[in-house]
Amino acid sequence: MASINLSSSPILRIPYLPNQYHRNRPFPFTLPSSSSPLSVEATDSSHSRSFRRSRRCAASSSSSNGRGPEDDAAKEVERLREEKRRAELAARIASGEFTVQQPGRWASSVRKLLVGLVLRWASDFGPTEGPEIPQAKGSIQAVGGQAFFLPLYDLFLSYGGIFRLILGPKSFVIVSDPAIAKHILRENSKAYSKGILAEILDFVMGKGLIPADGEIWRVRRRAIVPALHQKYVAAMIGLFGEASNKLCEKLDAAASDGEDVEMESLFSRLTLDIIGKAVFNYEFDSLTHDNGIVEAVYTVLREAELRSTSPIPTWEIPIWKDISPRQNKVKAALKLVNDTLTDLISICKRMVEQEELQFHEEYMNEQDPSILHFLLASGDDVSSKQLRDDLMTLLIAGHETSAAVLTWTFYLLSKEPRVMAKLQDEVDTVLGDRLPTIEDMKKLKYTTRVINESLRLYPQPPVLIRRSLDNDVLGKYPIKRDEDIFISVWNLHRCPKHWDDPESFNPERWPLDGPSPNEINQNFSYLPFGGGPRKCVGDMFATFETVTATAMLVRQFNFQMALDAPPVEMTTGATIHTTEGLKMTVTRRTRPPIIPNLESKVVNVNSVPTVVSEGDQQGEVSTTAHI
Numbered sequence: 001m002a003s004i005n006l007s008s009s010p011i012l013r014i015p016y017l018p019n020q021y022h023r024n025r026p027f028p029f030t031l032p033s034s035s036s037p038l039s040v041e042a043t044d045s046s047h048s049r050s051f052r053r054s055r056r057c058a059a060s061s062s063s064s065n066g067r068g069p070e071d072d073a074a075k076e077v078e079r080l081r082e083e084k085r086r087a088e089l090a091a092r093i094a095s096g097e098f099t100v101q102q103p104g105r106w107a108s109s110v111r112k113l114l115v116g117l118v119l120r121w122a123s124d125f126g127p128t129e130g131p132e133i134p135q136a137k138g139s140i141q142a143v144g145g146q147a148f149f150l151p152l153y154d155l156f157l158s159y160g161g162i163f164r165l166i167l168g169p170k171s172f173v174i175v176s177d178p179a180i181a182k183h184i185l186r187e188n189s190k191a192y193s194k195g196i197l198a199e200i201l202d203f204v205m206g207k208g209l210i211p212a213d214g215e216i217w218r219v220r221r222r223a224i225v226p227a228l229h230q231k232y233v234a235a236m237i238g239l240f241g242e243a244s245n246k247l248c249e250k251l252d253a254a255a256s257d258g259e260d261v262e263m264e265s266l267f268s269r270l271t272l273d274i275i276g277k278a279v280f281n282y283e284f285d286s287l288t289h290d291n292g293i294v295e296a297v298y299t300v301l302r303e304a305e306l307r308s309t310s311p312i313p314t315w316e317i318p319i320w321k322d323i324s325p326r327q328n329k330v331k332a333a334l335k336l337v338n339d340t341l342t343d344l345i346s347i348c349k350r351m352v353e354q355e356e357l358q359f360h361e362e363y364m365n366e367q368d369p370s371i372l373h374f375l376l377a378s379g380d381d382v383s384s385k386q387l388r389d390d391l392m393t394l395l396i397a398g399h400e401t402s403a404a405v406l407t408w409t410f411y412l413l414s415k416e417p418r419v420m421a422k423l424q425d426e427v428d429t430v431l432g433d434r435l436p437t438i439e440d441m442k443k444l445k446y447t448t449r450v451i452n453e454s455l456r457l458y459p460q461p462p463v464l465i466r467r468s469l470d471n472d473v474l475g476k477y478p479i480k481r482d483e484d485i486f487i488s489v490w491n492l493h494r495c496p497k498h499w500d501d502p503e504s505f506n507p508e509r510w511p512l513d514g515p516s517p518n519e520i521n522q523n524f525s526y527l528p529f530g531g532g533p534r535k536c537v538g539d540m541f542a543t544f545e546t547v548t549a550t551a552m553l554v555r556q557f558n559f560q561m562a563l564d565a566p567p568v569e570m571t572t573g574a575t576i577h578t579t580e581g582l583k584m585t586v587t588r589r590t591r592p593p594i595i596p597n598l599e600s601k602v603v604n605v606n607s608v609p610t611v612v613s614e615g616d617q618q619g620e621v622s623t624t625a626h627i
């Protein structure tokens, strides 16, 4: 198969896409011939726009595998022979050839069993009906230690909306086609599990909501989603405002001292402080100081991310896993976090026992509105291990994602002064000097579009992971059970066929008077919070959190990349991180100083509109932000 050696082509550049991958990195995969209908044309970097236009978003196509008609015919003959062999074997078993004479009842059972086994084998391992998924082969090093979704984008442009990526002994089906994504996530979601993700995250999340499958997932989802009711989310806006205010104080000090700040780690601390209070009423206070528990949480998080991207599971190697200093540090950190959670659960149980509040749909304890308090007050019948798994899952799910969204939003804003000016204008008009309230969430429309657009360009996570539990058909391609599938949200969100000028940061692509974009109104081309029954339970929480933090920060400061800032490049854990941080110069805006009035928290929960999400329609529970 002919291939394009991109390492010797002019450097390919995509605006807003940091350079780690593009900078003279040899392309790790074999691409189909440039004469194929799905051709890739490279131009020099000064013409990246024409490059983008010339790269077509290919539809799924069997012809893209580069095979000739002779190969197809030979394959067909082989398939027919194989079918004949299996049919003959099944017939011989059924005729009793392999059973003892004078079959009694057990012999007929054996016969039935054997026939069943043969038929099962035929369905699981025999050749499939229908075309084969186009294949890309690469080396396993290609995905280790770098933002692995980047090479997948180039492969998508060449192979189309579904292809098989073969890395040594492993094979993954990569999906970038909205209709196929919809099929897996929504229409036939029961036929897919979290697969590798559940295996990797087991040490930290156990059977928490993200990795759990089947009945455990169903029961836990039904217990947890009601805890994120409207009154709770409205109360959280006060928390978002207070935490963002602490960050503003820190930035104000840096602005006074003329010191540059590393925003990625500050956003990580901001969202850790928020999620600790929101989920189990714990004051990490990581924006103010470091302590053992904060360090333990980060040790566990980094380990989870490392395991998600490491090609070799060193943590499973016998003996080494018990003596490795890193693994011992992880075990100690996990123990500290789990012990802390156990203590918090006991404290909360005592509070619930003593309180006289009647439990109802929108139950909330004003002193402790946390999700843990709701779960315990609801009488949720759950083991402490399961409860810890759930809390840990919510902590991780709600922390890294929101931090990453804020990091990339501020990176994008620093590149687009026009968007920043428009954003600051809206925030000044809507908020003045007040802390944001639930009422403001409806009014901060442009701020919300900025977050929507940031999530399009930098989806967190960039890839959704599934494993088929059964044979299925994706598009026109049959797949077997136990296939590992990556749905590339990155590819869906940057598909040149669906989006005008897909790489530009343009919040105006969604009119302010229209609905907020989501997976339903964008027909699965936009999946910032996933879709189907496993859609994010924290979508409304996260949208309001990132809108509040963004609004409060840009109201008070201007942000520019620091003069000596390292290049902003991407690397992946569960979310997209920068490789060396986001170093920015923060200056106070030249407008009258703003002293937020901490008493102006107005909670009017009746004004938050919600829509029935597709999860609800499927009999599953979900929350959906609708502004």
Ligand code: HEM
Residues within 6 Å of the ligand: 209, 210, 221, 393, 394, 397, 398, 399, 401, 402, 405, 459, 460, 461, 464, 465, 527, 528, 529, 530, 531, 533, 534, 535, 536, 537, 538, 539, 541, 542, 543, 546
């Ligand atoms: C901007 C921030 C966030 C983003 C971009 C985000 C994104 C996502 C996505 C894409 C999924 C679907 C994963 C899949 O289908 O494999 C998901 C699931 C989930 N998210 Fe979020 N999330 C965010 C914030 C939060 C917050 C704040 C919470 C909790 C308060 C949360 C809790 C969860 C949980 C529990 C699931 C698993 C749901 C299930 O499998 O039933 N997320 N999130």
